[in-house]
Amino acid sequence: MSDRLYFAPNTISVVVAIALEVAGRDYELVRVPIGPDGADSPNPFRLVPVLETPAGSVREVVAILNYLADEVPAAGLLPRAGLARAEANQWLTFCASSVHPVMKLIFRAYRYAGQDEAAQANLKAHVVPVLERTFATVEAQLEGRPFLLGDTWSMADAYFGEFSAWGLNRIGLKGASGPNVARHREAYLAHPATIAAKAREKAATEAQPNPTPA
Ligand SMILES: N[C@@H](CCC(=O)N[C@@H](CS)C(=O)NCC(=O)O)C(=O)O
Structure with a gap:
């Protein structure tokens, strides 16, 4: 099973996509509604990003980045300790x-x-x-x-x-x-990871014109 990143276009979820690119993780992008229309968001706070991994879900950019940095130390996402x-x-x-x-x-x-x-x-x-x-x-x-x-x-x-x-x-x-x-x-x-993540976000946004309530 690959990671699943719940995203919205042109939001800070792209930073987690960049981390996934640098870490070489296999991931899927799932577009979700946010803000006042995000009643069905997978996050009770109706915010993106949320990262679902085989080990469980993490939200909050800082927590997600620390998690990925520890999971893939060789990627150099953050200093080790x-x-x-x-x-x-x-x-x-x-x-x-x-x-x-x-x-x-x-x-x-x-x-x-x-x-x-x-x-x-x-x-x-x-x-x-x-x-x-x-x-x-x-x-x-x-x-x-x-x-x-x-x-x-x-x-x-x-x-x-x-x-x-x-x-x-x-x-x-x-x-x-x-x-x-x-x-x-x-x-x-x-x-290169910024370019790759933004290209994947654009393609996923076009492929999922209507945010999918998860
Ligand atoms: N502290 C959260 C903030 C996430 C956040 O505010 N994301 C924005 C997109 S950039 C959002 O989902 N906004 C919807 C809203 O504020 O209703 C994090 O770092 O993950």
Whole structure:
């Protein structure tokens, strides 16, 4: 039995697909509804990603990446142990707690500010500077280093790389054009696993035009 990744197009589930590509795992993509329409999502929180493996299900990007890193240590998804692993988790958690939920305040502003457009605009105006600070943190971290952990690529680079693309293309953050962040994002987008995962997601999205309640 192969892994099954419950995904939605253009969401953070692509980062788990990238990890599966790097790890060389055999996986199937199952498109599911998310958000308010996701009543039938396999995840009670109606979120993607969810990874179903022969050993059981895992959700939350940080947990899934740690699981895969331990299952396939030779793939180098994350440093194996010790301070280096802790440092990788520090950046994964930064993405999961300081970047993603803050971006969500913009993408799903109606959820946090109601339907009033002026209230949503006010929320967004306050959120953008908070996000700019997170991008400034990464810009500084990448000074003189190709990757977040230094000379060694890890899944933290893919995770932030996807948010970096969102920051540029969906939000228009100034910090997304910082030289270090821009160079890092280009490397992320050119990585063979990123290209493979995005191509598979596109094909699966076209093959499953209607999300399948699981
Ligand atoms: N903390 C979760 C967040 C997952 C998440 O928010 N996924 C988004 C897609 S990028 C989603 O499913 N959104 C649906 C919603 O917020 O209703 C994780 O890291 O896996």
